[in-house]
Amino acid sequence: MGDHFAFVYSSRFADYSFGDDHPFKVQRYQLTYELIRQLGLLASDTIKIIEAPLVDEEALLSFHRADYLKTLKEFSRETTPRANFFFNLGDVENPVFPGLYDWARLGCGGTVEAARQVVRDGCRVAFNMAGGYHHAHAARASGFSYLNDAVIAINDMVGQGLRVAYVDIDAHHGDGVQEAFYHTDRVLTISLHESGEDFFPHTGFPWEMGEGKGFGYSVNIPFRAHSDDLIFEQAFRRIVLPLLDCYAPDVLVTQLGVDSLRTDPLTRLEMTTGSIELAARSFLGTGIPWVAIGGGGYDKFNVCRGWALAWAIMTGKTVGDDLPAEFRKIIRDMGMKGERLRDMPHLALPDDFSRAEQTLGKVLRTLESRLFPLFGL
Template sequence: MGRSRAFIYSSRFGDFSYGTQHPFKLLRYRLTYELIEELGLLDNPATEVVECPVATEEEVARFHRADYLDVLREFNQDETPRANFFYGLGDVENPVFPGFYDWALLGTGGTLEAARRVADGRNRIAFNMAGGWHHAHVARASGFSFLNDAVVAICHLLDRGLRVAYVDLDAHHGDGVQEAFYRDSRVLTVSMHETGDDFFPHTGYVHEMGEGDGKGFSLNVPFYRHADDRLFRRAFDAVVAPVIEKFAPDILVTQLGVDTLRTDPLARLEMTTASLEYCARWFRDSGLRWVALGGGGYNKVNVARGWALIWGAILGIELPDFLPPRFVQTISSLGFSDQRLRDLPHHPLDDDYRRAEEALEERLEFLRRNFFPLHGIVR
């Protein structure tokens, strides 16, 4: 298989901006690349660094509607600020900035490249950190996402006759991906996220299990606020791992948002980098062909730390607990005081943990009683 891991990147990731006041900062990609490089993780003989290609309109039209793509193209070419709220474009959440469609096609191209490489056997694992836009719908932008790269790539894999398990670890429910395959038994969608009771996108409840042929192929594990590493691992081991093993996909696609970390400004979970590493090791050791994607994360240094640790786990390299000195200098100039690569263990307040634990146990019991029988899993 040659170099078994592909790291997909482009300096063009930094050519775009959602705006100075927008929480999604594309600087996070350059910081992640620099940290991974400082840690010596791109010189590994198992690693192939791949320039990120641009998706074609024909490729994204496999999922997205033609009228929506027409508007994206029109707005992308117009220097005057535009808005069309029917398509979710031009508001504070999904701004129409210069080259926004070019940016979406670039990130989607990276995910398609990762999927092709893994499906073709050129690499067993491919990581596109500029992917993971899981909120985009067939004809509507949502949650900072203009194109749903994961859905586009999964459609490509389905066209090749492959069965896919999609696992979403972002703090926000992967609603766009679930919606795309809600009636399809060829795709298992799994999302572990903060409960949608009062949190975007207000979906992803345990009773959302699929419909028609897809009944039993959508799995949601919503956490109550303040859930920590202990609860995350309990849910993953008790429900997510056995369901993936039972489904036995040809390809694994994961969305690896790091806004579950306790210091993320937009979410209220209290997990640490230990959860990210735990899942990355499990995915690696599963033996599955694996397409790894980025996702949310609104503290730029958290993103760099989290994805560097995930890439280290993908390579099977044990990394130090502290950041390289030169990277510390880089982020210090940006106003960050972080010194650690790996988070210290963290426990929430007792009352917060108890409420999160009780909520999780109720949901896990629901899944054992209602979801497991659909797959013949006995627990």
């Protein structure tokens, strides 16, 4: 493993639209790239900028059903809206638009390429911001996700005889990835997310631990609404880091959704960019070859700041707290306000924190009593 880093990107990431009223805005990719560039985080001989390729259609069949892919491909060729509710295509959540299939293949191809850069070319870290579509199932779109890029890339690595750990810090449970690896011990999946009791996708409870050979290799840490950075840090240090150390994977894949930030419009967690940086520093500190992918985030300002900070940590760069002046002008012209790259520290209200900590305590005790003995902890 060398000291080189791969940034997988394509200007085509922002070529499409889910619709003006849809919360998922693809412009976040271009905005993130611009912030990273202006911060000087791509100007290094150790950084390779890789054009994201379209994933091979054959690779998609390692997880997705052929009839689902055929329908997705056909619908994305049509200018007239189409729907297939068996595959969950064409509704408000998962709209179908011209070019969708190839756009989804592009994001998926970026993650597969990031994995190649780490496994084949020995990069220390590779980052594909246009990945992290963790809700896509084998034959069903879900949660703005059509192709599950993480599963496709991990399947390729497992096929090469590698053991993989997948850690997901998105506010939503990584249900599609868990589904794919629920019966195997070749992949350890860990998801930290807002509780599914009354929150999409209504899964990801502590007792979902895997089945058969996979028992103990699916790990879920649900947070109560209003959990803040202190809650996140407790969970991360007590569960994630010990399990990664014991499992000792060949490759680490992380989904870096930033919808856990307190100003995200779709979630109820109260974390800040401090949690993103904590996670990124911890992942780098494991020394495990690292494939990083994007994920959720429905405030474009949060997305670009969170991923820029993560990329700075991945590449060992130091950045200040202030946004570049040129970038501040760009976001003002887009109707957004902000001067700082990092969030100010924030704590949940005492009553909210107390309830969140009590809930977390129960989750941690369950995982430590049932899972830790399986790993010799």
